[in-house]
Amino acid sequence: MNSKRFSLLVAAVFAGGVLTGLVVPRLVASWGDGPGELVIVSGVEDGEGGARQALIDLWNETHPERRARIHLIAGSADVQHDAMVRFAKGEEEVEADILNLDVTAVAEFAEFGYIAGWPSQQVPGQLLNTLLEKPRESCYHDGRLWALPFNTDAGVLFAHRDGLGQPIAHTWEQIAARGENLPDPSGNPVAAYAGQLDDYEGLTVNALEALWAVETEKTGSVADTPLGVSADPAIWSEAVARLYGRNGPGRVVDPASTTYQENETTAAFLEKRIVFMRNWPVAYRTLVETTDQQATVTASRIGMTPLPGPAVLGGQNLAVVAGSAHQDDARELIEFLASEPSQRLLMQVGGFAAATSATYDRTEIKATHPYAATVRAAVESSRQRLPTPYYPRFSEEVRALVAEIRADGKVPPDLEKRLQDAAEGRLSPR
Incomplete structure (x- = not known):
């Protein structure tokens, strides 16, 4: 402004x-x-x-x-x-x-x-x-x-209204379906969705929201556990696959989002490279201020809905x-x-x-x-990240586990112990 x-x-x-x-x-x-x-x-x-x-x-x-x-x-x-x-x-x-x-x-x-x-x-x-x-x-x-x-x-889901109908879709199945029906991959959009998957706190936030969403879909709610997140291998496997768009055909997740923080995701959304964007509400003001000057995107064509599951506070x-x-x-x-x-x-x-x-x-x-x-x-309806004095260590371990599951396709058998050690400030042998 x-x-x-x-x-x-x-x-x-x-x-x-x-x-x-x-x-x-x-x-x-x-x-x-x-x-x-x-x-x-x-x-x-x-x-x-x-x-x-x-x-x-x-x-x-x-x-x-x-x-x-x-x-x-x-x-x-x-x-x-x-x-x-x-x-x-x-x-x-x-x-x-x-x-x-x-x-x-x-x-x-x-x-x-x-x-x-x-x-x-x-x-x-x-x-x-x-x-x-x-x-x-x-x-x-x-x-x-x-x-x-x-x-x-608290995290929210932004969407380009064009072609989405009313109300705007906001379940993961609906987001994925949009990715399966995108036009020519040489044009825009290049993918249905992007979040923040660079190796920083934003990845932890996106991972927790994916874990909570999958748990809600499987069990109907998110259990209150000492770690603030499920240790169920099936939930972790599905959540990591969802983060990187590996759980379905089509172009669901923008592959470039592994380098995105909040500003990069907003830029991709403004350029219509993605249909849906996970971001914080403050991004709306940026979108409005920018789109007022762009004929191809207008504020009236931007929608905001809840995330597929609980948002991180x-x-x-x-x-x-x-x-x-x-x-x-x-x-x-x-x-x-x-x-x-x-x-x-x-x-x-x-x-x-x-x-x-x-x-x-x-x-x-x-x-x-x-x-x-x-x-x-x-x-x-948001949830707090684990309120531990060793939160930076815990967040680092969440990201390490996500990286391992993404690379190996397998959930480490000591996942729960590693999270518990991190929550208490201890380093786990790997």
């Missing part, structure tokens, strides 16, 4: 009372470097329009004595995680007060003393009651509150660095950013999925986000 269009949109948001409940005298463009500055370490914003920075500007205008700024770190989710650990340990030049953590990192950072939880007498009960259940649960570890959501997320949670000298101020800033008015701006301007329930009922949100109900349903 260009700067002029963003400024007009923010002005319209404020004029329309979208931020009711916040004092909004004006936006400011920068921040100072005073001794009381609060530093939020965050990955590069994946929404549109600088919505997060707009909220920081609002905070600075109304709290000039406790100004804040965002210190951005680039890279994949895995790269950002490693950087967050260094900031938490005080190993970077910048002294951080708040970390914008992936939801999977809360247990790890709490367990190892990197972040400070809310004292029992300061827990914001009223604010917690406004949050959707799944995002709220992701903020706890061992029964204690450690963070609050900056935004939530995504999003980022804000937590106070244990070594921060400004912990009370940091908690107040976090509560400001997690509040319903702030969540409205993040969704309205940035396209982020809001963590607050009431946001989805707002008239202005429904008007600008025709799939708000789909996003909310995806979040409400």
Whole structure:
């Protein structure tokens, strides 16, 4: 979104009372470097329009004595995680007060003393009651509150409406059937579907969603297990075959998706190389902003539906660095950013999925986000990745198992033990 269009949109948001409940005298463009500055370490914003920075500007205008700024770190989710650990340990030049953590990192950072939880007498009960259940649960570890959501997320299925009829198909059988009836392979689309299969956290997410979908189809539900995922070899075999399009004729999965992260999948969808795309809801804003200028693709021809099975809960949670000298101020800033008015701006301007329930009922949100109900349903039916302090090790093992099954066509007999060892931070012999 260009700067002029963003400024007009923010002005319209404020004029329309979208931020009711916040004092909004004006936006400011920068921040100072005073001794009381609060530093939020965050990955590069994946929404549109600088919505997060707009909220920081609002905070600075109304709290000039406790100004804040965002210190951005680039890279994949895995790269950002490693950087967050260094900031938490005080190993970077910048002294951080708040970390914008992936939801999977809360247990790890709490367990190892990197972040400070809310004292029992300061827990914001009223604010917690406004949050959707799944995002709220992701903020706890061992029964204690450690963070609050900056935004939530859950995977959804995008589709080009052309030739799909109504309602848009969203079971795996329907996706696969589309792949079996594609036109000349020399043209577009080249495949029915693509997700994120590059070797990073996105592959873990896609694998878990495939495992949960297959289990749901076979048993009617996803069992609550200590590992958060089935260890049934038949389910793993089918899920891996599905990930790579090896369970049927035709061109079901784009072979190039083994190199795709979120941006590459979005590009393939925009170029009509695929009919269906697994991605996060924030991609809709990117599609709308881009397709407004493309005659071959229009926003009205893009559909969004649930995934074939439960989606992975995504999003980022804000937590106070244990070594921060400004912990009370940091908690107040976090509560400001997690509040319903702030969540409205993040969704309205940035396209982020809001963590607050009431946001989805707002008239202005429904008007600008025709799939708000789909996003909310995806979040409400989502599942958390295993909340273990050793999640990075667990995620790495999931990807290793997927790679082995893909290469050998066989499920390792020690699959469950390897997952259990990883969940507890141990290396398994291979």
